[in-house]
Amino acid sequence: MSGGNGYLSPSGQEIVFVLTGLVVLGAAVLCVTTKQLVHAALWLVVALGGLAVQYLLLTAEFVAWVQVLIYLGSVVVLLLFGLMLTKAPIGPSAEADSGNRPVALVVALAAAGTLVTLVADAFRTAWIDLDTPHGESGPIGDSLFRVWVLPFEALSVLLLAALVGAIVLSRKDTPDAPDPAGTPGTTGTTGTGPAKGGGR
Amino acid sequence: MELLDVAARLVAVLLAFLVLPLLVGQGEHKVMAHMQGRVGPMHAGGFHGWAQLVADGVKFAQKEDIVPAGADRRVFQIAPAVALIPYLIVLIAIPFGPDGMVGQVLDAGILFVLAVLGVGVLGSLMAGWASANKYSLLGGMRTAAQLMAYELPLLLTAASVAMAAGTLSLPGILAEFEWWWVPWQLTGAFVFFTAGLAELQRPPFDAPIANEEIVFGAYTEYSGLRFAFFLLAEYAGIVVICALTAVLFLGGWHGPAADSLGWLWMLLKTAVLAFLVIWARVAWPRLRADQIQRFAWTVLVPLALAQVALTGVVRVVIA
Numbered sequence A: 001m002s003g004g005n006g007y008l009s010p011s012g013q014e015i016v017f018v019l020t021g022l023v024v025l026g027a028a029v030l031c032v033t034t035k036q037l038v039h040a041a042l043w044l045v046v047a048l049g050g051l052a053v054q055y056l057l058l059t060a061e062f063v064a065w066v067q068v069l070i071y072l073g074s075v076v077v078l079l080l081f082g083l084m085l086t087k088a089p090i091g092p093s094a095e096a097d098s099g100n101r102p103v104a105l106v107v108a109l110a111a112a113g114t115l116v117t118l119v120a121d122a123f124r125t126a127w128i129d130l131d132t133p134h135g136e137s138g139p140i141g142d143s144l145f146r147v148w149v150l151p152f153e154a155l156s157v158l159l160l161a162a163l164v165g166a167i168v169l170s171r172k173d174t175p176d177a178p179d180p181a182g183t184p185g186t187t188g189t190t191g192t193g194p195a196k197g198g199g200r
Numbered sequence B: 001m002e003l004l005d006v007a008a009r010l011v012a013v014l015l016a017f018l019v020l021p022l023l024v025g026q027g028e029h030k031v032m033a034h035m036q037g038r039v040g041p042m043h044a045g046g047f048h049g050w051a052q053l054v055a056d057g058v059k060f061a062q063k064e065d066i067v068p069a070g071a072d073r074r075v076f077q078i079a080p081a082v083a084l085i086p087y088l089i090v091l092i093a094i095p096f097g098p099d100g101m102v103g104q105v106l107d108a109g110i111l112f113v114l115a116v117l118g119v120g121v122l123g124s125l126m127a128g129w130a131s132a133n134k135y136s137l138l139g140g141m142r143t144a145a146q147l148m149a150y151e152l153p154l155l156l157t158a159a160s161v162a163m164a165a166g167t168l169s170l171p172g173i174l175a176e177f178e179w180w181w182v183p184w185q186l187t188g189a190f191v192f193f194t195a196g197l198a199e200l201q202r203p204p205f206d207a208p209i210a211n212e213e214i215v216f217g218a219y220t221e222y223s224g225l226r227f228a229f230f231l232l233a234e235y236a237g238i239v240v241i242c243a244l245t246a247v248l249f250l251g252g253w254h255g256p257a258a259d260s261l262g263w264l265w266m267l268l269k270t271a272v273l274a275f276l277v278i279w280a281r282v283a284w285p286r287l288r289a290d291q292i293q294r295f296a297w298t299v300l301v302p303l304a305l306a307q308v309a310l311t312g313v314v315r316v317v318i319a
Helices: A012-033 A037-057 A061-085 A101-122 A137-147 A149-170 A184-199 B002-035 B052-062 B073-091 B109-130 B134-165 B170-176 B186-199 B224-249 B258-283 B289-318
Strands: none
Touching: A012 A037, A037 A061, A037 B073, A037 B109, A061 A137, A061 B109, A061 B134, A137 A149, B002 B052, B002 B073, B002 B224, B002 B258, B052 B224, B073 B109, B073 B224, B109 B134, B109 B170, B109 B224, B134 B170, B134 B186, B134 B224, B134 B289, B170 B224, B186 B224, B186 B258, B186 B289, B224 B258
C-alpha cells in the first residue's frame, strides 16, 4: 500500500475488509443463535460467502472461488438436503436447544480468544501488498505440488478414509432388517453425499 | 477512461443477459411447436408471434404476488433473486470473442463460473423449503439430490479441459485451443453438456419440477413476477451452459475469419447447443429420480474419469 502501513488513515480496501468482517461476524452469531434450523443454514451461507469476499479483498482469488464452490455449492446444499430430509419445520424449533448454551459460549469465547491472540501476535508485523495479486492459480499449484505435496497427499488419504467410513456406516448388512428409507432416490443419495466430499 | 470501459462491458453483459434468454425462450416456443406439427403462438407482435414472451412478461407483472400464509415470508421472497442473479454474474466471465471480448478476465475463470452456478441452486432449495408445501419440499429435495450427483461430472470434465489447456482462465483456454481438441475432448463434451442439462433441471432431467407428479416442484407456490424470475433463470441457465460448452469444448469464437466474426461463431455455437437442449425436451420422456441418480453415478462419473485419464495421457505424450 502506498505511503506506509498504519492503522490511521485506512485505505478503501481496508475499510471494506473491516465492514465485510463485521457482516461475517454478525451472520455467524445469528447462525448459532437463531431458533430456526434452515435460517441457521442460510446465515451460514452469508458467513461463508462473506469469507470468500475477504479472500478476494486479500487478492487470493483462487481460494475465494474454491470457498464458494465447496462450501456454498456443496456443503450448504448437503446441509439443506439433510434438513429437508428431516422435515425441518418452518418457525422456531424449541426442541433443537440442548441446554448446552453456556458451555458452548465458554468454548466459543475461549477458541476465539486463543485464535485472535495467536494470529494477531504471529502476523503483527506482516503486511500484504494488495497491488500485486498473490492468490493466482499458477503459483498456488506450484507451491501445492512442489512444497506442500506431502500434506496434500495425507489429506487425500484422510478423505479416502472418510469415504470408506461413510460407505461402511450407510451399508445395512442384516438382510432381514426392515429398510425404513426404502425409496430408491433416497438410498441412492445418502451414499452420494459423503462420496462427493471425498472426491474433492 | 478505464471506468467508461468497465461500464460499457457491464452494460453489454446486462444486455446479453436480458436478450439472449428471451431469444432462447422464443426459440423454444417455435421449435417445439414445429416438432409437434403445430405453429405455436402467432398473434402477439404480428410476425410469427415474436412478442409472445414480452406479452407473457406483462402478464406476469400484472399478476398478484402471493405469499402463502404458512410460508417463511422472507426466505420465500428472496429465493427467486438467489436463483436468477448468479447467471447474470457468470456471464461476466464468459468470452464472446477474441481480443478481450469478455466482461472480465479472471485468472481462475472455470472455477469462478462453476462456483457461482452452484450458488444459484440454493434459490430452488430455499423456495422448496420456504413454501410450506409438501410438493415444493419434494421438488427441493429432488433438486438437491440431482445437483450433488451431477456437479462431480461437471467439475471433472471442466478440469479435463483445464488440464488440456494448462490454464484455468476461460480466455486462456480459447487462446490454446486447437481443432483436434474437439474429438479429443468429445466424451468430456457429452458429459459436461448432459450434466449441465441436469443441473438446469431441463427435460429429460426435470424430475424436480415434474408437473404430473409434484405440481411444479419448488416453484408450485409462486406467482407473478417471482415465478417469472424462476422461468427466466431457467432460460438464462440454458444460455450459460450452452455458452460454457461452446467455450470449453467447441472452441468458442474460433472459426473462419475469427478476428472479425469471432462473436458470430460463438453465438452460432451457443444457438446450436440451445437448439439441442430444446430438442431433448421434445424427444425424450422424463427420467425417474432414481434413474437420474443411477445415470450420474454409473455412466457420467466413470466417463468423466476416463476423459480425465485420456487427457492426462495425451498431455504427457505430446509434451
